[in-house]
Amino acid sequence: xxxxxxxxxxxxxxxxxxxxxxxxxxxxxxxxxxxxxxxxxxxxxxxxxxxxxxxxxxxxxxxxxxxxxxxxxxxxxxxxxxxxxxxxxxxxxxxxxxxxxxxxxxxxxxxxxxxxxxxxxxxxxxxxxxxxxxxxxxxxxxxxxxxxxxxxxxxxxxxxxxxxxxxxxxxxxxxxxxxxxxxxxxxxxxxxxxxxxxxxxxxxxxxxxxxxxxxxxxxxxxxxxxxxxxxxxxxxxxxxxxxxxxxxxxxxxxxx
Amino acid sequence: xxxxxxxxxxxxxxxxxxxxxxxxxxxxxxxxxxxxxxxxxxxxxxxxxxxxxxxxxxxxxxxxxxxxxxxxxxxxxxxxxxxxxxxxxxxxxxxxxxxxxxxxxxxxxxxxxxxxxxxxxxxxxxxxxxxxxxxxxxxxxxxxxxxxxxxxxxxxxxxxxxxxxxxxxxxxxxxxxxxxxxxxxxxxxxxxxxxxxxxxxxxxxxxxxxxxxxxxxxxxxxxxxxxxxxxxxxxxxxxxxxxxxxxxxxxxxxxxx
Numbered sequence: 163x164x165x166x167x168x169x170x171x172x173x174x175x176x177x178x179x180x181x182x183x184x185x186x187x188x189x190x191x192x193x194x195x196x197x198x199x200x201x202x203x204x205x206x207x208x209x210x211x212x213x214x215x216x217x218x219x220x221x222x223x224x225x226x227x228x229x230x231x232x233x234x235x236x237x238x239x240x241x242x243x244x245x246x247x248x249x250x251x252x253x254x255x256x257x258x259x260x261x262x263x264x265x266x267x268x269x270x271x272x273x274x275x276x277x278x279x280x281x282x283x284x285x286x287x288x289x290x291x292x293x294x295x296x297x298x299x300x301x302x303x304x305x306x307x308x309x310x311x312x313x314x315x316x317x318x319x320x321x322x323x324x325x326x327x328x329x330x331x332x333x334x335x336x337x338x339x340x341x342x343x344x345x346x347x348x349x350x351x352x353x354x355x356x357x358x359x360x361x362x363x364x365x366x367x368x369x370x371x372x373x374x375x376x377x378x379x380x381x382x383x384x385x386x387x388x389x390x391x392x393x394x395x396x397x398x399x400x401x402x403x404x405x406x407x408x409x410x411x412x413x414x415x416x417x418x
Numbered sequence: 419x420x421x422x423x424x425x426x427x428x429x430x431x432x433x434x435x436x437x438x439x440x441x442x443x444x445x446x447x448x449x450x451x452x453x454x455x456x457x458x459x460x461x462x463x464x465x466x467x468x469x470x471x472x473x474x475x476x477x478x479x480x481x482x483x484x485x486x487x488x489x490x491x492x493x494x495x496x497x498x499x500x501x502x503x504x505x506x507x508x509x510x511x512x513x514x515x516x517x518x519x520x521x522x523x524x525x526x527x528x529x530x531x532x533x534x535x536x537x538x539x540x541x542x543x544x545x546x547x548x549x550x551x552x553x554x555x556x557x558x559x560x561x562x563x564x565x566x567x568x569x570x571x572x573x574x575x576x577x578x579x580x581x582x583x584x585x586x587x588x589x590x591x592x593x594x595x596x597x598x599x600x601x602x603x604x605x606x607x608x609x610x611x612x613x614x615x616x617x618x619x620x621x622x623x624x625x626x627x628x629x630x631x632x633x634x635x636x637x638x639x640x641x642x643x644x645x646x647x648x649x650x651x652x653x654x655x656x657x658x659x660x661x662x663x664x665x666x667x668x669x670x671x672x673x674x675x
Contacts, residue, residue: 250506
């Protein structure tokens with residue numbers, strides 16, 4: 163395993179799965195469509211009745227919508243990993259002199275790129291619906307950074323699922339609980355109106371701090387501690403999920 | 419340096435409590451076609467996975483191209499390629515892209531030229547820029563084999579290379595294997611079809627219940643049995659011969675039109 167080939171191997175792997183994505187554009191559309199429908203539903207159906215305490219509800223809910231998009235987008239990483247294991251493509255790669263971590267990183271980078279495309283589409287739709295932000299370039303960069311970290315964190319969780327699932331349905335089923343986390347958070351309504359037990363959960367789960375941090379950045383409000391809590395959650399999840407994903411990978415590919 | 423391309427000594431492997439390999443030892447000489455013959459579950463795939471660095475044995479030693487499989491798997495990987503039991507082509511990529519990808523992963527110069535050459539050699543040029551998902555089973559298998567030829571590895575492992583192929587495609591695979599061996603490549607193949615081993619192999623080892631029960635050339639194996647009795651029988655064409663005859667006639671008729 164020669165380190166000097168890591169980057170070149172990784173770029174081959176990235177090129178491979180990016181081709182997969184561009185040849186099945188329906189996956190990107192599917193990933194973007196559901197959050198957009200949620201956004202339309204929340205803004206034009208529920209929005210009038212929701213007291214978010216801000217004038218522009220699209221501005222309020224966009225961060226949560228973006229997180230939902232990521233949570234559904236990463237299911238495809240699990241799906242693609244599962245297929246690679248099942249079809250013996252990983253076995254072929256493994257009997258070749260390539261850096262083994264490049265195989266997984268190729269999928270992870272692909273997840274970052276494809277989710278980024280979906281998010282851009284969603285932000286454009288939000289803009290048409292009235293989303294406006296006074297945020298400067300640094301705040302936007304911070305938002306992109308947080309979203310990338312969140313995508314990485316969920317992608318490594320997806321990798322565990324894709325590598326250890328026994329069936330194709332199992333490989334993507336894990337994403338449903340992740341999809342619901344934004345609903346039990348400050349993403350759509352302020353947590354203040356929730357019953358105490360739900361509120362304690364909502365205020366202490368990662369999505370709330372991430373949503374609050376992104377919302378503050380986009381509206382030029384002071385971010386406070388939220389951003390550090392958000393980053394700590396993401397990095398923590400990445401480290402733990404990475405360890406388990408690599409373990410699942412070795413178990414799956416090297417000792418069947 | 420010996421003239422052995424593959425050496426295994428007393429390989430043992432159990433999955434949970436099932437002993438799959440109880441003691442497997444054999445030598446494969448450089449440039450020969452070696453067939454590991456056995457019924458389903460005999461341990462053929464397990465043996466191939468161990469030699470291709472995908473699986474660690476519980477005990478025993480093996481070397482490929484002079485490199486210890488356990489100690490220097492990377493050196494082994496440089497000199498081998500594996501065509502697994504299931505066709506491992508990327509169906510979302512074209513045939514050309516599949517070959518190109520493998521050439522780049524083997525860090526070879528001119529991956530485009532390598533892909534082109536192999537496509538020509540295997541008669542896949544017409545289908546080169548179609549997604550491999552649209553290929554027939556035989557074409558997929560050919561592409562799969564072509565991917566194993568990228569970089570001219572000195573040892574090629576083929577795990578049941580003709581399973582699921584129609585007779586025509588199977589003959590083409592046989593021709594490829596023979597060509598490889600002529601070019602000096604060592605071919606290690608597993609099969610459960612006796613006639614495949616008979617048609618291709620220089621040496622045949624029979625794996626039964628986790629042990630090698632025979633290991634010899636076909637001629638030597640035949641000598642183990644009482645001398646052949648001479649019988650006169652009318653030579654009937656086999657169904658395979660009839661099938662090939664009819665389909666080829668059909669194909670040449672179409673070409674004329």
